[in-house]
Amino acid sequence: MQQFLNVTLTGLGQGAIYAAFALALVLIWRSTRIVNFAQGAMAMFTTYLALTVIEAGQSYWVGLIVALAGGLLMGAVVERLVIRPVEGGPELNAVIVTLGLFVAIQALAAILFGSTFKSFPAPFDLRGFTVGEVNIAFTPNSIYVILAVVVVMVALVALFRFTDLGLKMRAAAFSQEVSRLLGVRVGRMLTLGWALAAVVGSLAGLLIAGGSLVYPAYMDGVVVFGFVAATLGGLDSPGGAVVGGLSIGLLLSYVSGYLGSELVALAALAILVAVLLVRPQGIFAKAAARRV
Amino acid sequence: MSTLQISGLTAAYGPVTALDGVDVTAAKGQITAVLGANGAGKTTLLRTISGLVRPTSGTVSLDGNDLTAAPAETIALAGIAHVPEGRGVITELTVEENLRLGALLGSARKRTDGSLDMVYDLFPPLAERRKRDAHTLSGGERQMLVIGRALLSGPEVLLLDEPSLGLAPRIVAQIFGLLRDLVDRDGVTVLLVEQNARSALSIADIGIVLNLGKVVARDDAAVLAADDGLRHAYLGF
Amino acid sequence: MAAPTKDTEVGVPPAAAGRFAAFTRRMPSSTLGKHALTLLVAFVVVVLVLELTGPFRNSQFATMAYYGIAAAGLTVLTGVNGQISLGHGALMAVGAYTTGLMLAAEIPLLVTMLGAMAVTAAVGAVVGVAAARLHGPYLAGATLALAVGLPGLAIYFDHWLGGEQGMRIPSPQMPAWFSDAIYFLSATEASSAKYLAYIGWVTLLVVLFLLANLMAGRTGRVWRAVRDDEVAAELAGIPLGKVRVLAFVVSAACAGIAGAVLGIVVRLAAPSGFTIVLSLGLLTAVVVGGLGSLVGALLGSALLVFLPPFVTNVGTDIGLDNTQAAQLAPFVYGAVLVLVMLLAPSGAVGVLKKLLKKLWIGRSTRRTG
Numbered sequence: 001m002q003q004f005l006n007v008t009l010t011g012l013g014q015g016a017i018y019a020a021f022a023l024a025l026v027l028i029w030r031s032t033r034i035v036n037f038a039q040g041a042m043a044m045f046t047t048y049l050a051l052t053v054i055e056a057g058q059s060y061w062v063g064l065i066v067a068l069a070g071g072l073l074m075g076a077v078v079e080r081l082v083i084r085p086v087e088g089g090p091e092l093n094a095v096i097v098t099l100g101l102f103v104a105i106q107a108l109a110a111i112l113f114g115s116t117f118k119s120f121p122a123p124f125d126l127r128g129f130t131v132g133e134v135n136i137a138f139t140p141n142s143i144y145v146i147l148a149v150v151v152v153m154v155a156l157v158a159l160f161r162f163t164d165l166g167l168k169m170r171a172a173a174f175s176q177e178v179s180r181l182l183g184v185r186v187g188r189m190l191t192l193g194w195a196l197a198a199v200v201g202s203l204a205g206l207l208i209a210g211g212s213l214v215y216p217a218y219m220d221g222v223v224v225f226g227f228v229a230a231t232l233g234g235l236d237s238p239g240g241a242v243v244g245g246l247s248i249g250l251l252l253s254y255v256s257g258y259l260g261s262e263l264v265a266l267a268a269l270a271i272l273v274a275v276l277l278v279r280p281q282g283i284f285a286k287a288a289a290r291r292v
Numbered sequence: 293m294s295t296l297q298i299s300g301l302t303a304a305y306g307p308v309t310a311l312d313g314v315d316v317t318a319a320k321g322q323i324t325a326v327l328g329a330n331g332a333g334k335t336t337l338l339r340t341i342s343g344l345v346r347p348t349s350g351t352v353s354l355d356g357n358d359l360t361a362a363p364a365e366t367i368a369l370a371g372i373a374h375v376p377e378g379r380g381v382i383t384e385l386t387v388e389e390n391l392r393l394g395a396l397l398g399s400a401r402k403r404t405d406g407s408l409d410m411v412y413d414l415f416p417p418l419a420e421r422r423k424r425d426a427h428t429l430s431g432g433e434r435q436m437l438v439i440g441r442a443l444l445s446g447p448e449v450l451l452l453d454e455p456s457l458g459l460a461p462r463i464v465a466q467i468f469g470l471l472r473d474l475v476d477r478d479g480v481t482v483l484l485v486e487q488n489a490r491s492a493l494s495i496a497d498i499g500i501v502l503n504l505g506k507v508v509a510r511d512d513a514a515v516l517a518a519d520d521g522l523r524h525a526y527l528g529f
Numbered sequence: 530m531a532a533p534t535k536d537t538e539v540g541v542p543p544a545a546a547g548r549f550a551a552f553t554r555r556m557p558s559s560t561l562g563k564h565a566l567t568l569l570v571a572f573v574v575v576v577l578v579l580e581l582t583g584p585f586r587n588s589q590f591a592t593m594a595y596y597g598i599a600a601a602g603l604t605v606l607t608g609v610n611g612q613i614s615l616g617h618g619a620l621m622a623v624g625a626y627t628t629g630l631m632l633a634a635e636i637p638l639l640v641t642m643l644g645a646m647a648v649t650a651a652v653g654a655v656v657g658v659a660a661a662r663l664h665g666p667y668l669a670g671a672t673l674a675l676a677v678g679l680p681g682l683a684i685y686f687d688h689w690l691g692g693e694q695g696m697r698i699p700s701p702q703m704p705a706w707f708s709d710a711i712y713f714l715s716a717t718e719a720s721s722a723k724y725l726a727y728i729g730w731v732t733l734l735v736v737l738f739l740l741a742n743l744m745a746g747r748t749g750r751v752w753r754a755v756r757d758d759e760v761a762a763e764l765a766g767i768p769l770g771k772v773r774v775l776a777f778v779v780s781a782a783c784a785g786i787a788g789a790v791l792g793i794v795v796r797l798a799a800p801s802g803f804t805i806v807l808s809l810g811l812l813t814a815v816v817v818g819g820l821g822s823l824v825g826a827l828l829g830s831a832l833l834v835f836l837p838p839f840v841t842n843v844g845t846d847i848g849l850d851n852t853q854a855a856q857l858a859p860f861v862y863g864a865v866l867v868l869v870m871l872l873a874p875s876g877a878v879g880v881l882k883k884l885l886k887k888l889w890i891g892r893s894t895r896r897t898g
Binding site: 029034035037082085089092093094095096097099100101102103105106108110114115141144194209217220221223224227228231241260262264265266267268269273274276277 | 534607611613615663664665666667669670671674675676677678679681682684745801804805806809810813816840848849852853856857858859860864865866867870871874
C-alpha cells in the first residue's frame with residue numbers, strides 16, 4: 001500500500017513535467033503542424049546553461065531565468081533560421097530537420113559542457129514529508145515542480161484566452177491567410193509561438209534535472225514520453241496534453257515501480273501504438289478524425 | 293480621395309496566366325463590380341490586390357501609394373479589407389474573437405475604438421451567437437461575420453469576393469442594401485466580384501467585365517445591364 | 530551537399546558507385562541481366578580494393594558494409610515507400626543479439642545470418658503493422674519510442690542478453706578455402722579483418738542486388754505509387770496496408786542482416802551500441818545520399834565511416850580533447866541533415882543527377898535503382 005502511494009505520488013510529479021513538455025509540443029504543432037523532435041535537446045541545452053550559471057556561484061533562481069531566457073531566444077532563432085524554410089513543405093522534410101537539430105544540439109552540448117554525468121541542484125528539500133509514522137515520496141521540491149507547471153499553464157491560458165496577442169497567435173495558427181488579411185504579422189506570431197514553446201520546454205527540462213543528474217542524452221526519454229502524452233491528448237489540444245502528461249506520468253511510474261525501469265520506454269511505445277490504433281484522434285480531442 | 297488604382301496587372305499560376313494587363317480604377321464612394329464567368333480571373337484580381345498573390349507585372353496603388361510589392365499584412369494595415377469567398381471565417385475561434393481580430397486592425401489603424409457593438413447592431417444574429425464557435429454558424433451568418441469583421445477594421449477599400457454565393461435572395465438583398473448605405477454614407481470604396489451579374493449591376497456604379505484574364509468591357513453599371521449582346525456573351529442572363 | 534563525400538580521402542567507394550551508376554545506364558538489355566553484370570563488376574572492384582588496402586582500411590570497409598546494408602534497407606522504406614523510421618538502430622540490435630545467441634549455440638554462420646534476418650523481419654512485421662497506419666510525425670514518434678525503448682529489453686533480461694555490459698559474440702572461424710583463395714590471389718596471409726570485410730561486402734552486394742531487382746520490378750512501382758499518392762494508389766486497387774507492411778518487413782530484414790554483420794565485426798552487442806544516434810546516423814546516410822537511391826545509401830554509409838575519423842582529427846587539431854572531438858561527428862551529421870533538407874532535399878545523388886542533366890541535355894537520364 002505504501003509502495004502504491006509512493007509510486008502514485010512520484011508519477012504525479014513526473015506527470016506534471018511531462019504535461020509541460022507535451023504542452024510545448026502541442027503549442028508548436030498547432031501553429032506549424034510540426035512535431036519538434038529537437039524540443040528535448042533544446043531543453044537539455046538550456047538546462048546546461050542554467051547549470052553553468054549555478055556552478056559559477058549564482059543561485060538556482062538566476063539559473064532558472066537564464067534557462068528560460070535562453071529557451072526564448074533559442075526557440076525564436078531555430079524557427080527563423082531552419083524551420084521557416086520547411087514550413088508548409090513535405091512533412092518528412094520538417095521531421096528530418098528537427099531530428100538533425102536534435103543530434104546537432106546534443107553533440108554540441110557534449111562538446112561545450114562535457115559528456116559526463118553532472119548533478120543538478122534542487123531549489124527545495126528532497127526529503128519526503130512524513131505522514132504519521134510513514135515517510136512518503138512527496139517532497140517540498142515536488143510541490144515546487146507541480147506549482148511551477150500550474151503557474152505556467154495558467155499563464156498560457158490567460159495569454160491565449162484574454163489577450164490580444166494571444167488571439168492573434170491563435171488566429172495565425174488556425175488560418176494563416178485570413179490572419180494576414182486582418183493585418184496579423186503571421187511570421188512573427190509563429191516565431192513567438194516557437195519561442196514560447198521553447199520556454200515551456202526549458203522549464204520542463206530544468207524541473208526534470210532538479211535534484212538529479214544531467215548528461216547530454218538525459219532528455220531523450222522525455223521527448224518520447226512528452227510525444228506520447230501529447231498524442232494521447234490529441235496533439236491539438238493543450239488541455240489534452242496536460243491530462244495526457246499526468247496519465248503517462250502515472251502509468252510509467254507504475255511500470256517502473258512494479259515491472260522495472262528498463263521497460264518504461266517500451267511501455268510508452270505500447271501506450272502510443274495502442275492509442276494511435278484504437279483512437280487516432282486522441283482521447284481528449286474534440287476535433288473529428290485526424291490522419292495519423 | 294481613396295481611389296484604388298490598378299494598372300497593367302498581370303499574374304500567373306505557373307504557366308497559366310490568370311490576369312493579363314488588367315487596368316481597373318475603383319473610385320471613392322462608388323461600387324465597382326467586376327463580372328465574368330468562372331475562371332475569368334476575378335478572384336485572382338482580388339488576391340493580387342490584397343497581396344496574397346504576387347503579380348508578375350503591373351501596379352496596385354491606393355491614393356497614389358504604391359502597394360504592389362507590399363506583404364498582405366501591410367496592405368491590410370493600409371486600409372484595404374479583403375473579404376474572401378466562403379473561407380474567410382476562422383472556424384476554431386468564437387464569433388466574438390473573429391470580430392475582435394477586425395477591431396484590432398481597426399484600432400491599429402486608429403479608425404475605430406475597438407467596440408464590436410456596431411456589428412452586433414447591424415447583424416443581430418451575430419450578437420445572439422457571440423460566444424459560439426464560428427463553425428456553428430450558417431452560411432448567411434458567416435457572410436455577415438466576415439463583412440462585419442471587415443467593417444470593424446474601418447476600411448478605405450472593401451474587396452468583396454462573391455458575397456452572394458450560396459445565400460438566400462432575401463439575405464443577398466439585405467447585404468447589398470447595407471453595402472450601398474455604407475458607400476453613400478461613409479464614402480467607402482468597394483470592389484465587388486460577382487458571378488451574380490444581375491444583382492451586382494443593380495447596386496454598382498461601374499461595371500467591369502473580365503474574360504480569360506482580360507478586361508473586355510467597362511462602363512456604367514446601367515449601360516452594361518442594358519447591353520444585350522454583352523450580357524449574352526459574358527454574363528449569362 | 531556532395532562536398533563531405535568528396536572530402537573522404539579514399540576515392541574507391543564513390544568510384545565503385547560511379548561505375549555502378551554508369552553501368553546501369555549503359556546496359557540496354559534486361560534489368561536482371563543489367564543488375565547481375567553490375568554485381569559482377571562491383572565484386573571485382575571490391576576484391577581489388579580489399580586486396581590493395583591494409584587491415585585498418587579492411588575493418589573500415591567492414592563497418593561500411595553493415596552501415597550500407599542497413600541504409601539500403603532504410604532507403605527502401607523511407608525513400609521508396611515514404612515511411613520514416615527512427616527505429617532501424619533498434620532493429621539492428623535485434624539482428625546483432627540474435628546473431629550472438631545463435632553463434633554461441635555453434636550454429637553455422639550462414640544459417641545464423643539468415644536466422645538474424647528472419648527474426649528481425651518478424652519484429653519488423655509487428656512494427657510494420659502498427660506503422661502502416663501512421664504517417665509523418667506520428668510514425669517518427671512511434672519509431673523513436675522503439676529506438677529508445679528496445680535496448681531496455683537487453684537490460685531487463687540481463688542474465689540472458691548481458692545487460693549494460695553487453696553480450697560477447699564469438700568470432701566466426703575463417704575457413705581454409707578462404708585463406709587459400711586469398712593466398713592464391715595476392716600471395717599474402719588473409720587477416721581476420723579481411724575475412725570480415727569480405728563477409729560484409731559480399732552480403733552487401735547480394736542485398737543491393739536483390740533490392741535493386743525488387744525496386745525495378747512491380748513491387749518497387751507499387752511502393753512508389755503508395756508514396757507518391759496514396760489515394761490514387763488505393764483507387765488503383767493497391768492494398769495500402771499490405772504494401773506498407775511488406776516494405777517495413779523487407780527493410781527490417783536488411784537491418785537484421787546489418788545487425789548480424791555488425792555483431793561479428795564488432796564481436797559485441799551492447800545497448801550503448803544501438804542508441805538513437807545510430808538510428809539517426811542511418812537516416813543521415815540515406816538523406817545525404819539521396820532518398821530512394823541505393824547508390825545514395827552506399828555513398829551515405831561511406832560518409833558514416835570515413836567522416837568521423839576525419840572530423841575528429843580536425844577537432845583535435847583545433848584543440849578539443851578526445852571526448853569532445855568524438856562528438857564533432859554527430860554534430861556534423863545533425864548539421865548536415867538540416868542543411869541537406871534546406872539546400873538540397875534530393876541529396877547527393879539528386880545533385881549529381883542535376884549536374885549530369887545539365888552536362889548532357891537531351892540525353893535521357895534514368896532513375897538508377
